Amino acid sequence: MDVLQELEREVAVFARRVEGARQSWQRHQDLDRSAYLILLALANDGPLAVGQLANTFQLDISTISRQLAPIVDAGLVAKERGEIDKRQVRLSITPEGSAALEATRESRRQLYAELLADWSEADREHFLGLLKRFNERLLERQQLDR
Amino acid sequence: MDVLQELEREVAVFARRVEGARQSWQRHQDLDRSAYLILLALANDGPLAVGQLANTFQLDISTISRQLAPIVDAGLVAKERGEIDKRQVRLSITPEGSAALEATRESRRQLYAELLADWSEADREHFLGLLKRFNERLLERQQLDR
DNA sequence: CGACAACTATTGTATTATACAACTGTTTCA
DNA sequence: TGAAACAGTTGTATAATACAATAGTTGTCG
Numbered sequence: 001m002d003v004l005q006e007l008e009r010e011v012a013v014f015a016r017r018v019e020g021a022r023q024s025w026q027r028h029q030d031l032d033r034s035a036y037l038i039l040l041a042l043a044n045d046g047p048l049a050v051g052q053l054a055n056t057f058q059l060d061i062s063t064i065s066r067q068l069a070p071i072v073d074a075g076l077v078a079k080e081r082g083e084i085d086k087r088q089v090r091l092s093i094t095p096e097g098s099a100a101l102e103a104t105r106e107s108r109r110q111l112y113a114e115l116l117a118d119w120s121e122a123d124r125e126h127f128l129g130l131l132k133r134f135n136e137r138l139l140e141r142q143q144l145d146r
Numbered sequence: 147m148d149v150l151q152e153l154e155r156e157v158a159v160f161a162r163r164v165e166g167a168r169q170s171w172q173r174h175q176d177l178d179r180s181a182y183l184i185l186l187a188l189a190n191d192g193p194l195a196v197g198q199l200a201n202t203f204q205l206d207i208s209t210i211s212r213q214l215a216p217i218v219d220a221g222l223v224a225k226e227r228g229e230i231d232k233r234q235v236r237l238s239i240t241p242e243g244s245a246a247l248e249a250t251r252e253s254r255r256q257l258y259a260e261l262l263a264d265w266s267e268a269d270r271e272h273f274l275g276l277l278k279r280f281n282e283r284l285l286e287r288q289q290l291d292r
Numbered sequence: 293c294g295a296c297a298a299c300t301a302t303t304g305t306a307t308t309a310t311a312c313a314a315c316t317g318t319t320t321c322a
Numbered sequence: 323t324g325a326a327a328c329a330g331t332t333g334t335a336t337a338a339t340a341c342a343a344t345a346g347t348t349g350t351c352g
């Protein structure tokens with residue numbers, strides 16, 4: 001059978017399953033997906049504006065704006081008016097945010113350790129590499145399409 | 147950096163990107179994701195009941211029931227009362243359904259051909275293999291959790 | 293054999309994530 | 323300096339989902 005066709009199918013299934021997993025694995029104390037990804041982005045790429053986050057995830061600014069509200073309220077992200085450009089907002093992760101991020105990260109890492117318990121290190125690395133490459137492609141494609 | 151941690155992150159990103167792609171790539175004449183996956187399941191695994199489909203995707207029966215409505219209306223899936231057990235419903239793909247499935251499949255295959263244009267055949271196969279394995283794991287896990 | 297528990301599917305209702313549109317305040321530039 | 327462009331927020335609509343209530347069917351046990 002055609003590899004592309006199978007791949008396409010497997011990706012569709014993957015999307016469904018991951019979506020399902022998100023719900024059933026969501027532990028109460030952990031950050032939800034949007035908060036987790038936002039904090040990850042802020043932790044990695046320093047302070048960002050709302051629009052930059054929206055661009056990172058290819059989501060509408062309004063969506064990010066709403067997702068931000070609870071995590072700003074919870075004190076995980078600090079929000080200041082931009083100094084140079086007062087339209088912008090400068091979002092940065094707080095120490096509490098970093099702590100929450102680490103906790104969730106560890107909890108998820110644990111999950112993946114169980115999930116991939118019998119995978120060799122080589123397979124894990126290989127999968128990671130290919131997935132990264134695929135993700136980059138997806139991003140490029142989506143940016144073109146906009 | 148820890149491979150598991152990176153993998154976990156990459157999967158989260160993947161879920162987001164694929165979700166985004168679903169919206170921007172949805173061509174008008176193509177089947178939507180749920181219809182596509184349902185037809186795929188019916189084409190591969192013969193006639194199924196609503197509950198069996200729900201189990202396949204780890205979704206609530208009510209969700210499948212609703213997703214079924216438009217594709218039954220469109221004549222892509224035939225719906226009969228089960229002969230032995232009249233509570234059940236017997237869903238099977240119709241010739242029109244097969245045609246629609248093939249068209250969407252081809253359209254998606256094309257998309258993946260572009261997306262993975264510069265991947266070697268070996269990489270594609272490798273990615274497919276690892277993804278399949280990961281998907282199986284996810285399913286096992288989710289079934290346990292229910 | 294008949295009542296009741298268990299099961300299959302549908303429909304009602306609520307929630308969540310998202311986009312688009314309308315609006316406010318800020319900046320840039322002709 | 324006024325108009326167009328831009329950043330973000332809030333209002334509104336839609337789609338996908340889960341859970342609850344319900345209807346019809348089956349199976350079992352006293």
